[in-house]
Amino acid sequence: MVTSTGQTTNLVGLTRADYRGAPSTLCQGCGHNSIAAQITAACFEMNLIPEKVVKFSGIGCSSKSPTYFLGRSFSFNGLHGRMPSLALGAQFADRTLEAIGVSGDGDTASIGFGQFKHLVRRNLPLVYIIENNGVYGLTKGQFSATAEKGLQLKRQGTNPFLPVDLAMEALIANATFVARSFAGDPKQVKELIKAAIAHQGIAVIDIISPCVTFHNHENSFHSYSFGKTHEEQLHEISLVLAREEITVEDFERGTTKEVTMFDGSTVVLKKLESEYDPRDKIQALKKLQEAEDNNWLLTGLIFVDPEVPTLFDKYNIPETPMNRLPVEKLRPVRSTLDEINNAMF
Amino acid sequence: MQKEAMIENDFCITFSTVNGSGSATANITLMRALFRMGIPVSGKNIFPSNIQGQPTWFTLRLSKKGYLGRVKEDDIVVAMNPVTLAKDINALVPGGVMLIPDDLTCPQLRDDIVIYKMPVRKILKEANVTPAFRDYLANMVYVGVLASLLKIEIDQIKGALEYHFKGSQKAVESNFETVKLAFDWAEENLEKQDRYITSRMNGTEGYIMTDGNTAAALGAIYGGVQFISWYPITPATSLAETLHEYLPKLRVDPQTGKDTFAIVQSEDELAAIGMVIGAGWGGLRAMTSTSGPGLSLMTEYIGLAYYAEVPVVIWDVQRVGPSTGMPTRTSQGDLTMVNFMSHGDSQMLIIIPGTIQECFEFGWKAFDIAERFQTPVVVLSDLDFGMNQWMTKKFEYPDKPIDRGKVLWEDDLDKMLEQNNGIWGRYLDVDGDGIPYRTLPGNQHPRSGHFVRGTSHDEFANYSEDGDVWVHNFDRIKKKIELARESLPEPVKVMREGADIGIISSGSVDSALLEACDLLAEDGIKTDYLRIRGIPFSKDVWDFIYDHRLTYVVEMNRDGQLSQLLTMDFPDVAYKLRKVAYMDGLPLPAKWIKKQIQESEENLSW
Numbered sequence: 018m019v020t021s022t023g024q025t026t027n028l029v030g031l032t033r034a035d036y037r038g039a040p041s042t043l044c045q046g047c048g049h050n051s052i053a054a055q056i057t058a059a060c061f062e063m064n065l066i067p068e069k070v071v072k073f074s075g076i077g078c079s080s081k082s083p084t085y086f087l088g089r090s091f092s093f094n095g096l097h098g099r100m101p102s103l104a105l106g107a108q109f110a111d112r113t114l115e116a117i118g119v120s121g122d123g124d125t126a127s128i129g130f131g132q133f134k135h136l137v138r139r140n141l142p143l144v145y146i147i148e149n150n151g152v153y154g155l156t157k158g159q160f161s162a163t164a165e166k167g168l169q170l171k172r173q174g175t176n177p178f179l180p181v182d183l184a185m186e187a188l189i190a191n192a193t194f195v196a197r198s199f200a201g202d203p204k205q206v207k208e209l210i211k212a213a214i215a216h217q218g219i220a221v222i223d224i225i226s227p228c229v230t231f232h233n234h235e236n237s238f239h240s241y242s243f244g245k246t247h248e249e250q251l252h253e254i255s256l257v258l259a260r261e262e263i264t265v266e267d268f269e270r271g272t273t274k275e276v277t278m279f280d281g282s283t284v285v286l287k288k289l290e291s292e293y294d295p296r297d298k299i300q301a302l303k304k305l306q307e308a309e310d311n312n313w314l315l316t317g318l319i320f321v322d323p324e325v326p327t328l329f330d331k332y333n334i335p336e337t338p339m340n341r342l343p344v345e346k347l348r349p350v351r352s353t354l355d356e357i358n359n360a361m362f
Numbered sequence: 363m364q365k366e367a368m369i370e371n372d373f374c375i376t377f378s379t380v381n382g383s384g385s386a387t388a389n390i391t392l393m394r395a396l397f398r399m400g401i402p403v404s405g406k407n408i409f410p411s412n413i414q415g416q417p418t419w420f421t422l423r424l425s426k427k428g429y430l431g432r433v434k435e436d437d438i439v440v441a442m443n444p445v446t447l448a449k450d451i452n453a454l455v456p457g458g459v460m461l462i463p464d465d466l467t468c469p470q471l472r473d474d475i476v477i478y479k480m481p482v483r484k485i486l487k488e489a490n491v492t493p494a495f496r497d498y499l500a501n502m503v504y505v506g507v508l509a510s511l512l513k514i515e516i517d518q519i520k521g522a523l524e525y526h527f528k529g530s531q532k533a534v535e536s537n538f539e540t541v542k543l544a545f546d547w548a549e550e551n552l553e554k555q556d557r558y559i560t561s562r563m564n565g566t567e568g569y570i571m572t573d574g575n576t577a578a579a580l581g582a583i584y585g586g587v588q589f590i591s592w593y594p595i596t597p598a599t600s601l602a603e604t605l606h607e608y609l610p611k612l613r614v615d616p617q618t619g620k621d622t623f624a625i626v627q628s629e630d631e632l633a634a635i636g637m638v639i640g641a642g643w644g645g646l647r648a649m650t651s652t653s654g655p656g657l658s659l660m661t662e663y664i665g666l667a668y669y670a671e672v673p674v675v676i677w678d679v680q681r682v683g684p685s686t687g688m689p690t691r692t693s694q695g696d697l698t699m700v701n702f703m704s705h706g707d708s709q710m711l712i713i714i715p716g717t718i719q720e721c722f723e724f725g726w727k728a729f730d731i732a733e734r735f736q737t738p739v740v741v742l743s744d745l746d747f748g749m750n751q752w753m754t755k756k757f758e759y760p761d762k763p764i765d766r767g768k769v770l771w772e773d774d775l776d777k778m779l780e781q782n783n784g785i786w787g788r789y790l791d792v793d794g795d796g797i798p799y800r801t802l803p804g805n806q807h808p809r810s811g812h813f814v815r816g817t818s819h820d821e822f823a824n825y826s827e828d829g830d831v832w833v834h835n836f837d838r839i840k841k842k843i844e845l846a847r848e849s850l851p852e853p854v855k856v857m858r859e860g861a862d863i864g865i866i867s868s869g870s871v872d873s874a875l876l877e878a879c880d881l882l883a884e885d886g887i888k889t890d891y892l893r894i895r896g897i898p899f900s901k902d903v904w905d906f907i908y909d910h911r912l913t914y915v916v917e918m919n920r921d922g923q924l925s926q927l928l929t930m931d932f933p934d935v936a937y938k939l940r941k942v943a944y945m946d947g948l949p950l951p952a953k954w955i956k957k958q959i960q961e962s963e964e965n966l967s968w
Contacts, residue, residue, distance in 0.1 A: 066806075067811070068805070068806045068807075068808065068811060069804075069806075071803045071804075083813070084813060084825070088811075091803040091810075091814075092811075092814065093813075093814045094813065094814070094815040094817065095639075095640075095663075095666065096662060096663055096666060096816065099632060099633070099663065102634075102635075102636025102637045103637070103639060103640040103643075105626070105636075105637050106589060106636065106637035106638055106640025106641035106642070106643075106644065106648065107640035107641060107643055107644040108640070109588075109589055109640075109646060110645050110802065110804070111645075111804035113804070114803060114804055131633075132629070132636070135629040332621065332624050333614075333619075333620055333621045334621050334624055335615070335621075339588055339622070339624070341771075341804070342622055344763065346615055347586030347588065347613075348584055348586050348726075348760065348764060349584060349613065353612055357580060357757065358757055361756075361757075362394055362398075362525055362570060362571040
């Protein structure tokens with residue numbers, strides 16, 4: 018559809034402009050900006066209503082990102098590493114909202130590692146995007162836990178430790194959706210975010226997002242040049258909404274695999290090489306290990322199980338927002354207290 | 363021996379046992395039986411941070427005058443633990459009584475006490491108890507012997523057992539059989555040589571028996587709590603567990619069959635408070651319960667809640683710190699830490715219940731205060747309240763409707779925009795009271811959404827590093843906190859005609875203080891007593907200090923933290939304050955408080 022001013026609208030009658038946030042204050046060329054743009058595009062294409070989206074973040078360059086998309090949505094920028102708990106509590110207030118959390122590698126792999134794993138374990142319906150650059154940007158360039166071994170920094174010297182693989186950590190914590198992408202591959206980033214939105218539980222997307230200021234060394238895992246030359250795509254990915262009439266004709270028969278998401282939409286994976294079934298956790302772990310051994314930046318939808326009940330399915334809470342429960346529903350009637358008094362010996 | 367006057371309904375029994383031996387059932391049974399006889403009782407459990415095998419004491423006080431504070435001296439000791447015999451015998455007053463199993467050797471250190479030996483093994487053999495339960499039922503022997511010696515009504519003991527073992531008739535029978543055998547043995551074989559006796563009276567009418575954590579949890583349920591996140595920690599754990607137990611009974615919507623609450627046991631206290639702040643921001647009545655170490659972990663997030671203006675309720679059931687300290691002992695040591703919780707300038711709203719009934723009352727009130735002022739409210743309880751059984755006045759149904767504070771839903775925001783020339787900001791002081799209006803996530807009004815953050819922000823929740831913007835917004839927060847002074851629960855005063863000295867205290871010290879004031883009056887020292895229930899202090903507190911020659915501030919910590927806060931807040935009258943602070947992990951006895959004040963007054967009059 019097109020508006021009178023010639024702008025394209027989506028199924029809910031909104032234009033791309035309705036999904037914009039404030040102008041970015043991050044560095045020129047930062048991978049995070051590209052990701053924010055793809056979140057904006059994905060939300061537009063998924064026909065989300067900005068007022069029905071809630072955004073969360075922790076602390077760091079990545080966590081500034083929610084400012085730069087969906088300016089009309091509610092958002093809470095919490096504490097370093099503590100975005101998961103904040104999101105969990107807030108989402109109980111209105112489970113009908115689509116929740117998007119943006120975190121970084123310092124946030125998720127270090128200070129908030131525990132909260133990350135526990136959130137994944139609980140399967141909170143949250144799109145959990147990690148803008149992973151292997152470095153602490155806001156404090157001007159220190160090693161993060163995802164920095165690769167042997168990396169050199171001027172003041173800290175050489176990193177002696179192996180990096181944390183967040184996709185693997187998510188898998189081991191029983192994440193129901195795990196993907197990895199590269200900020201320099203905007204199409205894949207967008208399609209993965211769309212698939213994550215369609216997923217009903219936790220959706221972890223680890224996006225390698227180069228830091229142009231402190232960490233864009235030629236051979237670094239988290240650099241543009243590395244990503245461009247070492248990206249190993251599992252497949253090309255495309256999300257087809259249930260209500261769209263697009264078929265999978267774009268994809269060559271025999272080389273595609275479809276995963277039906279809980280909301281009825283379909284993730285279409287176009288095979289690039291071997292048979293890969295993203296519903297097979299063991300295969301996913303093997304693939305990640307293989308990528309690590311070969312120094313590949315493996316991207317794509319690594320694992321998904323669309324059927325797993327979410328955190329809210331484990332509770333007997335209403336489908337409607339709990340924050341709109343009228344006060345009459347919150348205070349038991351007087352006679353119940355008389356009964357309690359009588360029962361207290 | 364019987365020539366001396368009998369001591370009726372006014373003595374203290376200490377049960378010295380090994381933890382994990384099942385003595386708690388026996389002790390609470392006696393306490394309940396006495397309560398049902400109309401005798402005011404209080405019980406203090408002094409227990410180790412351990413599950414099995416360490417010494418533990420339970421002190422049961424009978425007080426016909428209704429004093430519920432701890433007494434340091436024992437009138438009767440039931441000595442079931444051979445390890446602590448020597449210590450226990452020394453705690454007895456002259457003329458006191460020791461009950462001891464006949465197979466324990468009593469160190470004959472004193473000839474001014476009465477010793478009764480109980481044939482515990484013999485009675486258990488008669489009772490035909492299976493060996494697995496023998497240790498547990500050994501405690502029922504002293505219940506029966508005491509019932510005989512003190513004339514405790516045996517029917518009330520049976521009633522207490524029936525209450526305790528709800529529905530399990532077999533457990534009631536096997537326990538009561540042992541009690542009865544021991545009772546009968548004592549009736550036949552013991553010649554009463556001591557002066558202690560109980561008799562039915564009318565001192566518990568309108569009272570119930572419960573603990574502070576149960577009261578707090580129930581209060582929260584009647585306050586409409588919707589979200590709880592918590593992490594296990596002594597002595598706060600039972601508060602959350604009570605919520606788990608009672609919420610499904612009380613807060614299922616009869617129309618939809620759905621819960622109107624959710625509880626999450628978190629991975630740590632950092633997450634517990636994060637979840638609670640998320641939920642509070644989302645518009646749920648949210649709370650957590652913890653103790654000192656947990657609260658230390660929570661402080662960073664609580665600072666954010668203070669600055670981002672998120673209503674949350676935090677119960678701090680205090681124990682002895684710093685560090686792990688004494689996890690199973692009581693204290694009022696978190697006061698100054700809580701008052702200033704967080705880095706930067708901050709001030710929490712604190713409410714302090716002084717009775718178990720108030721634990722219930724503040725349980726619901728805390729939410730109204732938090733949402734009215736859009737800020738964290740910390741309720742300071744302690745282990746003595748939280749984990750000990752108390753007799754308390756019946757819980758009173760809330761006398762005020764739930765107050766959700768300044769919340770704008772779609773229509774409200776429309777009206778607000780209409781009245782204010784299209785202007786609304788999350789942190790805009792519309793009413794001049796420092797309290798802004800908030801919208802909640804899910805509000806579909808296109809102007810409702812905003813970006814909440816712990817970083818500096820302006821009236822419209824936009825990021826700003828402008829110093830003037832910071833000062834303007836931060837001063838407004840101070841303004842609303844100042845406004846809360848007269849909105850928190852007001853001080854409770856007990857005034858005596860002609861008193862010229864004052865006593866200020868708070869929390870669980872109340873029970874001992876009421877008694878201490880009476881003891882002082884008996885010795886000719888008249889005192890007025892003010893119990894603080896809210897911080898920041900109301901002006902009433904300044905008036906009280908101003909109006910008295912001297913005011914003693916009595917509290918259960920080392921440094922006199924309440925006294926410190928009063929000194930800071932009221933420097934012009936601070937010269938009148940005298941610190942009476944002590945903390946060894948046990949509740950302050952009235953006699954100790956009396957002694958401190960009496961000695962101070964005597965020194966002054968020289």
